[in-house]
Amino acid sequence: MSAPVLQVESLAHGYGGEAVLDGVSFAVDAGEIVCLLGPSGCGKTTTLRLVAGLERPAAGQVVIAGETVTGPGRTVPPEQRRVSMMFQDYALFPHLRVRDNVAFGLNGVARRDQRRRVDDLLDKVGMAAYAGAYPHVLSGGQQQRVALARALAPEPYLVLLDEPFSGLDPELRGRVRDDSMHLLKVSGAATLFVTHNAEEAMMMADRVVVMQEGRVVQNGEPEEVYCEPASPFVATFLGEVNRFDGLVAGGRVETPLGSVAAPGFSDGAAVQVLVRPEAIRIGEPESAGAEARIDAVRMVGRSTLVHLTLAAAARGVYGPDAPDGVHLHVRSPGRIDAAEGEVRQLSLDGDQVFVFARE
Ligand SMILES: Nc1ncnc2c1ncn2[C@@H]1O[C@H](COP(=O)(O)OP(=O)(O)O)[C@@H](O)[C@H]1O
Numbered sequence: 001m002s003a004p005v006l007q008v009e010s011l012a013h014g015y016g017g018e019a020v021l022d023g024v025s026f027a028v029d030a031g032e033i034v035c036l037l038g039p040s041g042c043g044k045t046t047t048l049r050l051v052a053g054l055e056r057p058a059a060g061q062v063v064i065a066g067e068t069v070t071g072p073g074r075t076v077p078p079e080q081r082r083v084s085m086m087f088q089d090y091a092l093f094p095h096l097r098v099r100d101n102v103a104f105g106l107n108g109v110a111r112r113d114q115r116r117r118v119d120d121l122l123d124k125v126g127m128a129a130y131a132g133a134y135p136h137v138l139s140g141g142q143q144q145r146v147a148l149a150r151a152l153a154p155e156p157y158l159v160l161l162d163e164p165f166s167g168l169d170p171e172l173r174g175r176v177r178d179d180s181m182h183l184l185k186v187s188g189a190a191t192l193f194v195t196h197n198a199e200e201a202m203m204m205a206d207r208v209v210v211m212q213e214g215r216v217v218q219n220g221e222p223e224e225v226y227c228e229p230a231s232p233f234v235a236t237f238l239g240e241v242n243r244f245d246g247l248v249a250g251g252r253v254e255t256p257l258g259s260v261a262a263p264g265f266s267d268g269a270a271v272q273v274l275v276r277p278e279a280i281r282i283g284e285p286e287s288a289g290a291e292a293r294i295d296a297v298r299m300v301g302r303s304t305l306v307h308l309t310l311a312a313a314a315r316g317v318y319g320p321d322a323p324d325g326v327h328l329h330v331r332s333p334g335r336i337d338a339a340e341g342e343v344r345q346l347s348l349d350g351d352q353v354f355v356f357a358r359e
Pocket residue numbers: 015016020038039040041042043044045046047
C-alpha cells in the first residue's frame with residue numbers, strides 16, 4: 001500500500017474562542033473519492049479550508065503526498081500544496097473562453113504543453129467542441145464540466161469540492177453528479193468533497209466520513225455507514241428510520257413488530273430500536289404478524305411509501321396523531337398491492353434494524 005495522498009491528523013480549530021473542530025482525523029488514498037458528510041455547521045467547510053491552507057488550525061497536522069503542509073511550526077502556502085478547490089459557486093471567468101478558463105492555472109507550463117493538456121482535458125470531460133465558446137452560452141451542466149477540467153488542469157494531488165452540486169436544479173443535479181464522479185475516477189485524482197446530502201454522498205463516494213459537531217463519528221464505505229451505523233445520529237442522518245423504545249430481556253428486545261436481538265446489552269437496559277422503512281414487510285391479509293392499518297399509500301418514483309398505524313397500540317387513533325412509535329413508514333421497491341384503510345400484517349427483515357442505548 002502506498003501512503004495516502006491526504007492525511008488529516010487530529011485537527012482542532014475554533015473561531016473567537018468557540019470550538020468548531022475537535023480531533024478530526026481521516027485519510028484519502030490515491031484515486032479515491034471521499035466525502036465529508038454532516039449537517040450544516042458541523043465543520044465541513046472549515047476542514048476543507050484547513051486542508052487547502054486557507055486557514056491555520058489551532059492544533060493538528062495536514063500531510064499531502066507525504067509532505068507535512070500544516071503542522072507545528074510549519075505552513076506551506078495554499079498555492080504550493082498542489083490542491084485544486086471548487087466551491088459551490090464554481091464560477092468560470094465570464095470574459096475568458098472555455099479553453100482559457102481551463103488554462104488559467106497553468107502559468108508555469110510551456111505554451112505547447114498547456115495547449116495539449118487543455119485539449120486532452122476538454123476531450124475527457126466531453127467539452128472539446130466548446131473550446132472557443134464563452135461560459136454564458138453553456139448550460140449549467142456544461143459549466144460544471146469545464147470547472148472540473150479547470151480544477152484538474154494543474155494536475156493536483158488532491159481536488160477539493162465544497163457542495164459542488166447544490167446550485168444546480170434537481171434534474172440536472174443527478175446527471176452532473178454522475179458525470180463528475182466518473183470524470184474524477186478516470187482522472188485518478190484523490191478527491192475530498194463536502195455535502196450535507198446523504199444520498200449524494202453515497203452516490204459519489206468510495207468512502208464517507210460522517211461528521212457531527214466538529215468530530216468524525218464514522219468513517220466507512222457507503223454501505224457500511226448506511227447498514228451498520230455507529231450511532232443513532234448516523235442512522236438517522238443517512239436515511240429515514242422508524243423508532244421503537246424497549247427494555248432488554250435475555251439479550252432481546254420486544255418491539256410491536258416482533259422480538260429483535262440486542263447483543264451486548266444487559267437485562268433491563270433501556271434501548272431504542274431503529275428500523276429502516278425498507279426493513280418492514282407488508283404481509284398478506286390474515287397472515288402472522290403485527291396488525292396495522294394503512295393510512296396512506298404513495299408511489300414516489302422508484303418506490304412506494306406506505307404510512308401505517310399499528311392497530312394494537314393506536315386505540316382508535318390513526319395517522320400521525322396516534323401515540324408515539326405507532327405511526328410507521330414502510331418503503332417497498334416499485335408498486336405495492338395495498339389500499340388505504342386496509343388492515344394488514346407486518347413482519348421485520350432483521351437486516352436494517354439497529355439497536356442503540358436510549359439517550
Ligand atoms: N469565519 C468564521 N467566523 C466565525 N465563525 C465561523 C466562520 N466560519 C465558520 N464559522 C462557524 O463554524 C461552524 C462550522 O462552520 P462550517 O465549517 O462552515 O460548517 P459546514 O461547512 O459543515 O456547514 C459554524 O458554526 C459556523 O457558524
